[in-house]
Amino acid sequence: xxxxxxxxxxxxxFWLAVTFLALYFVISRVAIPRTGGVIALRKSTIDxxxxxxxxxxxxxxxxxxxxxxxxxxxxxxxQAINLENRNKLNAEIEAERAKLDAALGAKIATAEKKVxxxxxxxxxxxxxxxxDIASDIVQQLTGSKITKAAASAAVSKSLGK
Amino acid sequence: xxTPEHGEKIIDPIHQFVINRIIPIDIGGLxxxxxxxxxxxxxxxxxxxxxxxxxxRNLIPxxxxxxxxxxxxxxxxxxxxxxxxxxxxxxxxxxxxxxFILFANVLGLIPYSFTVTSHIVITLALALVVFIGAxxxxxxxxxxxxxxxxxxxGVPVLLLPLVVxxxxxxxxxxxxxLSIRLFANMMAGHMMLKVMAGFVxxxxxxxxxxxxxxxxxxxxxxxxxxALQAYVFALLTCMYLxxxxxxxx
Numbered sequence: 001x002x003x004x005x006x007x008x009x010x011x012x013x014f015w016l017a018v019t020f021l022a023l024y025f026v027i028s029r030v031a032i033p034r035t036g037g038v039i040a041l042r043k044s045t046i047d048x049x050x051x052x053x054x055x056x057x058x059x060x061x062x063x064x065x066x067x068x069x070x071x072x073x074x075x076x077x078x079q080a081i082n083l084e085n086r087n088k089l090n091a092e093i094e095a096e097r098a099k100l101d102a103a104l105g106a107k108i109a110t111a112e113k114k115v116x117x118x119x120x121x122x123x124x125x126x127x128x129x130x131x132d133i134a135s136d137i138v139q140q141l142t143g144s145k146i147t148k149a150a151a152s153a154a155v156s157k158s159l160g161k
Numbered sequence: 162x163x164t165p166e167h168g169e170k171i172i173d174p175i176h177q178f179v180i181n182r183i184i185p186i187d188i189g190g191l192x193x194x195x196x197x198x199x200x201x202x203x204x205x206x207x208x209x210x211x212x213x214x215x216x217x218r219n220l221i222p223x224x225x226x227x228x229x230x231x232x233x234x235x236x237x238x239x240x241x242x243x244x245x246x247x248x249x250x251x252x253x254x255x256x257x258x259x260x261f262i263l264f265a266n267v268l269g270l271i272p273y274s275f276t277v278t279s280h281i282v283i284t285l286a287l288a289l290v291v292f293i294g295a296x297x298x299x300x301x302x303x304x305x306x307x308x309x310x311x312x313x314x315g316v317p318v319l320l321l322p323l324v325v326x327x328x329x330x331x332x333x334x335x336x337x338x339l340s341i342r343l344f345a346n347m348m349a350g351h352m353m354l355k356v357m358a359g360f361v362x363x364x365x366x367x368x369x370x371x372x373x374x375x376x377x378x379x380x381x382x383x384x385x386x387x388a389l390q391a392y393v394f395a396l397l398t399c400m401y402l403x404x405x406x407x408x409x410x
Contacts, residue, residue: 001175002280003348008180009282010192015199016283023206023261028253031213035233038218038226045220 130155174355178279178348198283201275205264232260236395243399247406251399258287259395266347266387270354270380278390279347281340288340291398299405309408339397346390350383 002008131152138146182194216229236256240248262278269276277283299307311328312321357379360372 002178002180003282003344005180007192008196008198008280011182011186011194011196012180012198012280012282013286014191014193015195015202016277016286019199019202019206020257020261020287023209024253024257026206026210026213027257027260030210031229031233032253032256034218035213035216035229036237038220038222039230039233041218042220 127152127155127159130159174352174359177275177351177355180280197275198277198280201268202265202277205261205268205277208268209260209264232256232263235259235392239392239396240399243396243403244406247402251402255395255398255402258291258398259391262287262343262394263388263391266391267384269347269351270383270387276347276351278343279351281344284340284344285336287343287394288336291339291401292336295398295401295405298402299408302405303408307405307408310404335397335401339394343390343394346386350379350386354379354383 131148131154134155135146135148135151138144138151181197183197183200184195186193186195212225212232213229216226217223219226222230233256236259237248237252240252240255244251265277268274269279296307299310303309311325311332313324313328316324354376357372357376361369361376363369364372
């Protein structure tokens with residue numbers, strides 16, 4: 001087995017030491033600062049980006065929240081205005097109707113008075129006419145003339161007045 | 162390099178582990194020749210360094226950058242999970258260990274390349290650095306309190322001597338298990354691939370495709386093993402360091 005040939009050990013050990021120390025020098029002086037630096041830079045960049053994204057997300061959420069509260073405010077205001085307008089209109093309508101009712105009531109009262117007056121007059125006319133007709137009938141039947149006063153008294157009596 | 166030779170050598174699965182001295186160097190009687198093992202260690206370290214140096218530094222990573230960052234993050238997570246507050250201190254060492262073993266393992270899968278980690282002396286040296294380092298750190302951090310590691314709490318007094326012996330043995334076996342696990346995995350995998358490749362040549366066009374298909378599957382498995390063994394080595398290193406930090410576990 002060539003591995004057990006001890007005459008080859010000194011050169012192997014010598015060159016192992018040389019190459020290993022050379023590699024140690026390169027790794028500790030160049031490789032670790034370079035590679036470690038890049039990895040650290042990447043990590044800090046990613047962390048920074050994540051933090052920025054989180055900030056932006058928070059900002060967005062705040063904006064959405066303020067928008068929603070503004071929307072809710074506007075809605076409430078609109079409802080209040082709506083209610084106020086409706087109350088006002090209702091009151092106006094009510095007032096208008098009351099006024100109209102009063103006017104109509106007055107008109108109806110005068111009209112009723114007029115009707116009552118017309119009816120009374122008509123009734124009086126009927127009484128007079130009835131008295132005339134009655135005196136005419138009496139004259140025709142009996143041939144005797146009755147006075148106008150007696151006829152209208154008899155008519156009034158028969159009409160239940 | 163394991164250049165196939167004539168005759169039986171063509172399916173000699175051991176031949177790929179032979180050390181060749183490319184540039185013989187001798188300083189004061191010490192043989193420090195530049196071998197094929199050293200060449201592939203240099204290639205592995207160069208590739209690993211280039212990966213981290215050439216990887217762009219974009220916020221959205223490119224493919225190359227993702228590879229570098231994945232390796233970094235695997236070890237970063239591992240050290241943080243096991244070592245907690247001490248992760249920063251040992252992270253460069255554990256990352257170097259992981260990257261070195263990973264690249265040595267993976268590059269060793271290239272045909273005609275050499276697997277640095279398939280030699281016990283390499284894995285044992287790495288394991289001993291971890292073992293001795295963790296032991297020294299343990300004594301520095303805890304003084305002689307580090308010996309409490311061998312005396313688990315809540316054990317009946319009668320059983321205590323036995324448990325202490327077992328704990329001490331298991332502690333000193335750590336570098337062995339750590340090094341042999343990596344070395345044996347690498348060697349076995351490469352030998353298996355070599356044997357399969359030998360079958361492809363032996364069976365030729367008629368039935369050679371069968372071991373070829375098996376080799377494709379084995380190659381995937383070996384890639385997994387290469388990455389997994391690097392991970393296991395780094396993870397166990399973290400655990401041994403964690404033992405040195407917190408004796409009372």
